[in-house]
Amino acid sequence: MKEPTIPSPSSSAPRSTGTGRTRAKAILVGEHAVVYGEPAIALPIASLPMRATARREDGPLMLESVLYSGTLADAPEQLAAPRAAVEATLDHLGLPHTGIVLATESTIPAARGLGSSAATAGALALALADLAGRTLTPQEHFDLVQVGERVAHGNPSGLDARTTASTEPVWFQAGEIRSLDLRLRAHLVVADTGVHGRTRVAVADVRSFLERHPARGAELIAELGQITRDAVDDLALDRPRELGARMTRAHGALAELGVSSPELDRLVGAALAAGALGAKLTGGGQGGCLLALAADTTSAGTIAAALRRAGAARTWLHRTDARHPAAPAQVSLG
Numbered sequence: 001m002k003e004p005t006i007p008s009p010s011s012s013a014p015r016s017t018g019t020g021r022t023r024a025k026a027i028l029v030g031e032h033a034v035v036y037g038e039p040a041i042a043l044p045i046a047s048l049p050m051r052a053t054a055r056r057e058d059g060p061l062m063l064e065s066v067l068y069s070g071t072l073a074d075a076p077e078q079l080a081a082p083r084a085a086v087e088a089t090l091d092h093l094g095l096p097h098t099g100i101v102l103a104t105e106s107t108i109p110a111a112r113g114l115g116s117s118a119a120t121a122g123a124l125a126l127a128l129a130d131l132a133g134r135t136l137t138p139q140e141h142f143d144l145v146q147v148g149e150r151v152a153h154g155n156p157s158g159l160d161a162r163t164t165a166s167t168e169p170v171w172f173q174a175g176e177i178r179s180l181d182l183r184l185r186a187h188l189v190v191a192d193t194g195v196h197g198r199t200r201v202a203v204a205d206v207r208s209f210l211e212r213h214p215a216r217g218a219e220l221i222a223e224l225g226q227i228t229r230d231a232v233d234d235l236a237l238d239r240p241r242e243l244g245a246r247m248t249r250a251h252g253a254l255a256e257l258g259v260s261s262p263e264l265d266r267l268v269g270a271a272l273a274a275g276a277l278g279a280k281l282t283g284g285g286q287g288g289c290l291l292a293l294a295a296d297t298t299s300a301g302t303i304a305a306a307l308r309r310a311g312a313a314r315t316w317l318h319r320t321d322a323r324h325p326a327a328p329a330q331v332s333l334g
């Protein structure tokens, strides 16, 4: 694993329009345990991009998005996180809180554990920096997105902020990322239960489990951390079967911590019955999405079809060795 390079901040002339790009993320292993200092592995999903623009136009600060169009000050509660990140970014860049129209375009489903809030905040921060003729360092960008993430779910590890800004899979621990040696040639089926995930509640429920059952709670968090450490070798040594088994074990540990749901358990079972090498919830849980690991394209198609028959609202396919040459990193991992 190598250290990320941090580009130095630079500036050019302010523009009339700025653009920012991020993408959805899927946590392969390590969610929830990462809040307690354990590592996690997460993948940016290039097929679910987020694009934001910022343009100068007289009048109040406006937002145009699928969820809401109007003044940012009147945006609904659902957009409180990106709003907080935008306000922090304007202050950071010395831009006025007026005379700008922000717009987002994305197919990332909201509240499904795929990082839509961090991706939205991150793309808007980049668009505003571009408008101001500035480049944000990875740390500046991270800090601004985290302002929103704190509003979204209280005590964010920073995994979503880092992964949605990255174009490569990442190893994440204690706020820092490293790139991974990834030689695994397999396919992930991402499936949406159709039920809103509840990251804030799920994070609070894990905390309450740890308070009520400190010994068992500590064992489960440590087990999830070990699964992530072992998964690094599976990715480097192309061991899909071993990785799949670890993913299913991680689902069991997460379920015991109280963050699965009947829909997630049912769809994990359906994926395994359809030949998945492993399956688990991804992200905050209690709804949202799951990941199933498939050995090849044919098996991925069979699993995706089985998941839809079993009630998944949507499925996406993602190659584990996918790179993102078409998506230039605005925040680089090096």
Ligand code: MEV
Residues within 6 Å of the ligand: 027, 030, 031, 032, 033, 034, 035, 113, 115, 155, 156, 157, 158, 159, 160, 199, 203, 283, 284
């Ligand atoms: C949410 O995508 C991931 C969690 O681990 C929370 C966090 O890392 O902040 C559940």
